[in-house]
Amino acid sequence: MTAATKEAAGTRTPYVEFDRFTKSFGTAGGVVTAVNEMSFKLDRGEFLAIVGPSGCGKSTLLMALAGLTQPTSGQVRVQGEAVLEPYTDLGIVFQNAELLPWRTAMQNVLLQSEIRRAPRAAAEERAKELLAQVGLGGFEDHYPEELSGGMQQRVALCRALLHDPDILVMDEPFGALDALTRDQIQIDLQRLWMERRKTVVFVTHSIDEAVFLADRVLVFSPRPANIAAEFRVPLERPRPLSARSGTEFTDLVGEIRGVFETLGVLTEEGK
Known part of the structure; x- marks a missing residue:
C-alpha cells in the first residue's frame, strides 16, 4: 500500500519516522549502543527540538x-520510504559553520548549488535573498575571517536552505555563540521557519532554546538513549524574547529540568 493510499484510507503516513531505531558502534572496549530501539514521528512542517546529555x-x-549513517537495527523513514542512502532533500547546519576560508559568504552559500549543478543565476538570486533575510545584506563579498561567529553561522544556515529542502537538521548550531548573538539568531531562525515551514529537527543542550524555538521537545535519557519525556510547547508564535519570562515558558523549562534531575543528569552540589 503506497503512502497516498494509506492516507486516503485514514492511516496517514508520518512525514518522518524513527521506527525502533538502534545504533551501536564497535570500540576497543567492545560494542557501545548509542541509541536503543527509539521510535517517534514528525509531521510535515513541525519544529522538533531534542535535548539530552552529551x-x-x-x-x-x-x-x-x-x-549518512545506517541503523544497526530498525529504520528511519521519510514519507514511508526507508532512508538507505544520503537524503538529498535535506539541509544540515553543524555545530561549527564549516565555511571554506578562501570563499566569500556568497560563494560559501553557492557551494550547495555547485555541488547540485543548479542553474547559477537563480541560485545567486536566492542566496542574496537568504543572506538579506538573516541580516547579511552587504556582506556577500566578505570572507569568513571578516565575519563574527554569529555571522558565519547565518551563512551556514543560508547554505543549508539554498536548495529549499523540505527537512532541516541542526546539530547544536548556536552552542558556541555569545548570549546576545544567540538571542538574535534564534529570532532569525524562528522568522525563517514561520515563512517557509520546513520540517526541523534541532539538537541543543539548552532547555530554554528548545522551548523557545520548538513545537515539541523530546528529552533523551543517557546512553543508550531513549525518549524519557515528550512535551508540547503551548506558546503562540511569533515568540518574542520576552516570552521567556512568562509563566508558561518558565514552568515548562522547569518541568524539563525536573526530568533531567530524575534521570540523575542534573544533581545538586554535594548530593
Whole structure:
C-alpha cells in the first residue's frame, strides 16, 4: 500500500519516522549502543527540538535521518520510504559553520548549488535573498575571517536552505555563540521557519532554546538513549524574547529540568 493510499484510507503516513531505531558502534572496549530501539514521528512542517546529555546519540540520529549513517537495527523513514542512502532533500547546519576560508559568504552559500549543478543565476538570486533575510545584506563579498561567529553561522544556515529542502537538521548550531548573538539568531531562525515551514529537527543542550524555538521537545535519557519525556510547547508564535519570562515558558523549562534531575543528569552540589 503506497503512502497516498494509506492516507486516503485514514492511516496517514508520518512525514518522518524513527521506527525502533538502534545504533551501536564497535570500540576497543567492545560494542557501545548509542541509541536503543527509539521510535517517534514528525509531521510535515513541525519544529522538533531534542535535548539530552552529551554522548546520548542525538547527533547520530541526525546523521541517520540525513542518510549518512545506517541503523544497526530498525529504520528511519521519510514519507514511508526507508532512508538507505544520503537524503538529498535535506539541509544540515553543524555545530561549527564549516565555511571554506578562501570563499566569500556568497560563494560559501553557492557551494550547495555547485555541488547540485543548479542553474547559477537563480541560485545567486536566492542566496542574496537568504543572506538579506538573516541580516547579511552587504556582506556577500566578505570572507569568513571578516565575519563574527554569529555571522558565519547565518551563512551556514543560508547554505543549508539554498536548495529549499523540505527537512532541516541542526546539530547544536548556536552552542558556541555569545548570549546576545544567540538571542538574535534564534529570532532569525524562528522568522525563517514561520515563512517557509520546513520540517526541523534541532539538537541543543539548552532547555530554554528548545522551548523557545520548538513545537515539541523530546528529552533523551543517557546512553543508550531513549525518549524519557515528550512535551508540547503551548506558546503562540511569533515568540518574542520576552516570552521567556512568562509563566508558561518558565514552568515548562522547569518541568524539563525536573526530568533531567530524575534521570540523575542534573544533581545538586554535594548530593
